[in-house]
Amino acid sequence: MLFVKELVESAGRLTRVPSKYVFETTKSDDCMVVDPVSEPETIKIPIIDYSLMTSGNPDQRSQVINELRNACLEWGFFMVINHGVGETLRDELMRATESFFDLSMEEKLKYTGKKLFDPIKCGTSFNPNVEKSLLWRDYLKLLVHPHFNAPHKPSHFSKILQEYSKKTREMASELLKGISESLGLDENYINEKMGVESEKWTQVLVANMYPPCPQPELSIGLPPHSDHGLLTILMQNDPSILGLQVLHNAKWVPIHPLPNSFLVNTGDHMEILTNGKYKSVVHRAVVNNKTTRISIGTAHGPPLDKIVSPAPELLANGVGTQLSLPAYRGIKYRDFLELQQSKSLNGKSCLDCLRL
Numbered sequence: 001m002l003f004v005k006e007l008v009e010s011a012g013r014l015t016r017v018p019s020k021y022v023f024e025t026t027k028s029d030d031c032m033v034v035d036p037v038s039e040p041e042t043i044k045i046p047i048i049d050y051s052l053m054t055s056g057n058p059d060q061r062s063q064v065i066n067e068l069r070n071a072c073l074e075w076g077f078f079m080v081i082n083h084g085v086g087e088t089l090r091d092e093l094m095r096a097t098e099s100f101f102d103l104s105m106e107e108k109l110k111y112t113g114k115k116l117f118d119p120i121k122c123g124t125s126f127n128p129n130v131e132k133s134l135l136w137r138d139y140l141k142l143l144v145h146p147h148f149n150a151p152h153k154p155s156h157f158s159k160i161l162q163e164y165s166k167k168t169r170e171m172a173s174e175l176l177k178g179i180s181e182s183l184g185l186d187e188n189y190i191n192e193k194m195g196v197e198s199e200k201w202t203q204v205l206v207a208n209m210y211p212p213c214p215q216p217e218l219s220i221g222l223p224p225h226s227d228h229g230l231l232t233i234l235m236q237n238d239p240s241i242l243g244l245q246v247l248h249n250a251k252w253v254p255i256h257p258l259p260n261s262f263l264v265n266t267g268d269h270m271e272i273l274t275n276g277k278y279k280s281v282v283h284r285a286v287v288n289n290k291t292t293r294i295s296i297g298t299a300h301g302p303p304l305d306k307i308v309s310p311a312p313e314l315l316a317n318g319v320g321t322q323l324s325l326p327a328y329r330g331i332k333y334r335d336f337l338e339l340q341q342s343k344s345l346n347g348k349s350c351l352d353c354l355r356l
């Protein structure tokens, strides 16, 4: 296996993308990319002030819950500011992640596990065995909760990962409370049903590295896809390096992260649980020819053995109204992950398999 990082570094000055990295466009790639100058209104990304949600002031909280509801209904994506996760921890994690990718091929190859549920997995592309073309992306994927796993090198990586995973779990749990409330449910509804309260939920951390690409228009870092869990919390190395694009009203919206913010999106299990009220958002990562971009995402989902189906409470739209039918069949989280990882990443194809 050859990582993109090593391909770029070994080639001296790479001027062309090798043909196996030329990405075939799919339907949603035909969508236009929003031009921020002529369409500034379309890129008003929702911003959630986390500190107002947790300040203890009920008016401020209900204002933020409203904003969360709109963000989930209209975008499936929002930026979180004033979240209380220290800049130092974020920087340390980013530096340690860079050092991990800088390890020798020999070290990294120790983690190129073959099995889907290998708790530590380092690799390139998404699923090179079945993909028609390779992605301009290397990755490290760790199962960090309920059992914590991390590589031994670099030496301080594990401690930083553990702290960061805990902080993002706390944030995810608070956001899920707010989201429950925004759906008219008890604030603990999702956390109770999804094993958050019992500490049995699943957290997977993925670090993506996208080295500079000589022909960025021909290749892609991650093709259009939705995430599997309930919520994904993402940060990147430098807010000025663009890469993430979110599909909104059939157009790709490039995300300009606010400094020190987190990017949060709803995943397929949010869509299943809410019976399609809050949909998972399709997004992709494009590459550039100047700088390496690194993003680190934590996906938060139910316990692996939990079968998730639409919440009965959300099948009725109000007192006295008729029940609507469940729109998705229930599936064990583990089976959903297996389905997604056995194919190439392709829009919402896994969720489509569950539609009733």
Ligand SMILES: O=C(O)CCC(=O)C(=O)O
Pocket (backbone or CB within 6 Å): 206, 208, 222, 227, 234, 243, 244, 283, 284, 285, 294, 295, 297
């Ligand atoms: O690199 C990014 O911004 C997006 C990463 C992503 O979508 C993922 O890891 O699922």
Ligand SMILES: [Fe+2]
Pocket (backbone or CB within 6 Å): 225, 226, 227, 283
């Ligand atoms: Fe994603």
